Amino acid sequence: DIQMTQSPSTLSASVGDRVTITCRASQSISSWLAWYQQKPGRAPKLLIYKASTLESGVPSRFSGSGSGTDFTLTISSLQPDDFATYYCQQYNSYSTFGQGTKVEIK
Amino acid sequence: DVQLVESGGGLVQPGRSLRLSCAASGFSFDDYVMHWVRQAPGKGLEWVSGISSSSGTIVYADSVKGRFTISRDNAKNSLYLQMNSLRAEDTALYYCAKIRTAMITWGAFDIWGQGTMVTVSS
Numbered sequence: 001d002i003q004m005t006q007s008p009s010t011l012s013a014s015v016g017d018r019v020t021i022t023c024r025a026s027q028s029i030s031s032w033l034a035w036y037q038q039k040p041g042r043a044p045k046l047l048i049y050k051a052s053t054l055e056s057g058v059p060s061r062f063s064g065s066g067s068g069t070d071f072t073l074t075i076s077s078l079q080p081d082d083f084a085t086y087y088c089q090q091y092n093s094y095s096t097f098g099q100g101t102k103v104e105i106k
Numbered sequence: 107d108v109q110l111v112e113s114g115g116g117l118v119q120p121g122r123s124l125r126l127s128c129a130a131s132g133f134s135f136d137d138y139v140m141h142w143v144r145q146a147p148g149k150g151l152e153w154v155s156g157i158s159s160s161s162g163t164i165v166y167a168d169s170v171k172g173r174f175t176i177s178r179d180n181a182k183n184s185l186y187l188q189m190n191s192l193r194a195e196d197t198a199l200y201y202c203a204k205i206r207t208a209m210i211t212w213g214a215f216d217i218w219g220q221g222t223m224v225t226v227s228s
Contacts, residue, residue, distance in 0.1 A: 001168075032212070034213075034214035034215075036151075036215075038151075043201055043218035043219065043220060043221060044151065044201075044215070044218055045218075046206070046214055046215060046216045049206060049213070049214035049216075050214075055214075055216065087150065087151055089151075089214065089215075091212040091213050091214065092212070093212075094153065094165060094167075094212070095141070095153040095156075095212060096153065097150055097151040097152065097153065098150070099150045100150045100151075
């Protein structure tokens with residue numbers, strides 16, 4: 001089974017900050033990785049798929065990069081609406097999610 | 107609008123069964139692989155099961171294999187999850203989710219339902 005490890009688990013940041021979240025796969029997953037945003041009481045929302053492709057309607061301040069085993073989600077300028085929990089997901093072999101990164105207000 | 111609506115959750119005793127349903131609308135249901143994903147209270151996301159458009163390919167997470175059965179009825183635009191021999195650790199919010207790309211088994215999930223809560227407790 002492919003394991004996904006996100007870091008950090010919690011991130012404290014201010015509006016306007018540049019934020020980076022890391023996701024590492026236990027084996028190569030090529031570019032078969034997605035990122036989701038989840039707010040309390042809501043279903044996850046797809047932000048990025050195939051490691052770096054922005055889903056339609058997602059603000060351009062979100063970007064993804066990486067391939068193989070190491071991936072990053074970057075928010076170029078954190079906005080009030082971005083405080084949420086973020087998950088990575090591999091879909092190279094079955095599907096596995098990372099444990100999540102909570103972005104909270106500093 | 108593209109929409110998924112789950113139902114069927116509730117409180118059930120350990121060892122009993124429950125059947126979840128997911129009603130799809132706004133897209134060609136029979137073109138897409140569908141999945142179930144769950145989230146225990148305060149925890150992260152866990153993929154549970156997936157089914158191809160024709161029901162020819164069915165996959166399960168090890169944690170539910172042999173106890174859960176996924177199925178679909180394309181004529182009714184519906185997805186199901188039959189859950190047997192339920193355990194306390196199955197307590198979670200269960201989401202149905204649509205794969206973003208038609209005919210692809212594994213991919214990003216672009217549409218999610220609101221979830222239905224399953225609580226396993228005596």
